Amino acid sequence: MAEAPSALVYVVEDDAEVSRLVVMALQDFGFMTETFGDGGSVLRRLRSEKPDLCIVDLGLPDMDGIELVREIARRCSCxxxxxxxRGHTVDRVMALEGGGDDYVVKPFxxxxxxxxxxxxxxxxxxxxPGAAPLQRRHARFAGWSLDCAANLLRGPDGTETLLGTAEAQVLRAFLERPHQILTREQLMGSRELSPLDRSIDVRISRLRRKLEADPQNPKVIKTVYGAGYMLAAAVEWE
Known part of the structure; x- marks a missing residue:
């Protein structure tokens, strides 16, 4: 059975230590994460990519957190x-009525x-992560499409290829964050990847053989030397 695609969670928190703690907890359970230190940066990010969920601190340096919750709800269905x-009842009520799904008070x-x-x-x-897929999600990019529930890759000519779970996991990571440099650790979902572990490079090579007209001169999955890899294509989700 295909694994459920990992959800992408945005963490909006200006306290670096709290942000680190939240990200570590989420990644330990298989979630993908992206962090933001203020409201403006996450709103700009929403123009190009929509997460599955946002974790929002109300005490942000540039805007009121409740207003940010309302704005996220207006722009995104996450x-x-x-x-x-803030543990006051009025804050809880305003945040939940403004579009929040749940409310957790620090310390947590x-x-x-x-x-x-x-x-x-x-x-x-x-x-x-770890749950059965509840819906089929399709991503379109560079003439290709991926059925994330079935790990089915369809080419521009209509040819279909069933990806292995490992390859599909890496491709999904790219599709969740197009035009971003992803480290080997991010692509593998591990924070303690050995420098000698080349499994991610093998997966990238396999994907390139499927996606690239010339795998030796890749245009879709690019290598950013000394940093990681990047999907150089726009992605549309259905």
């Missing part, structure tokens, strides 16, 4: 979990936070 030090237990994230995603039908 789930929203509020993570804040990381495993409980992950449980709440998973609960929101299940209700919304997004990809929860």
């Amino acid at each position: 789930g929203v979990l509020i993570l804040t030090g 237990e990381p495993r409980e936070l992950v449980a709440r994230v998973r609960s929101i995603l299940r209700r919304r039908g997004a990809g929860v």
Whole structure:
């Protein structure tokens, strides 16, 4: 059975230590993450990519967090979990009425936070690591399309190829973050990848043989020397 595609979670938190703790907890359970230190940066990011869920701190340096929750809800159909030090009932009510799905007060237990994230995603039908796929999601890029639920890659000429789970996992990581440099650790979903582990390079090579007209001169999956790899194509989700 194909694995469920991992959900992409945006963490909007100006406290670097709290952000690190949240990201570590999410990645330990297979989620993909992207972090933002203020509201403006996440709103700019939403123009090009939509996450499955946003975790939002209300005490941001550039704008009111409740207003950010409302703006995210207006621009995106993703789930929203509020993570804040504000425990007042009025803040909770305003945040939930403004578009939040759940409300967690700091300090928090990381495993409980992950449980709440998973609960929101299940209700919304997004990809929860370790859970059965709740809906089929298709991504189109550079003339290709990927059925993420079936790991089925369809070429510009209509030819279909069934990807192995490992290859599909890497391709999905690229599709979730087009035009971004991804490290080998991000692509493998591991923070402690050995420098001698070349498995990711093997997977990239296999994908290039399928996607590239000239795998030795790749145009879709590019190598950024000393940094990682990047998908150089626009992605549309259906």
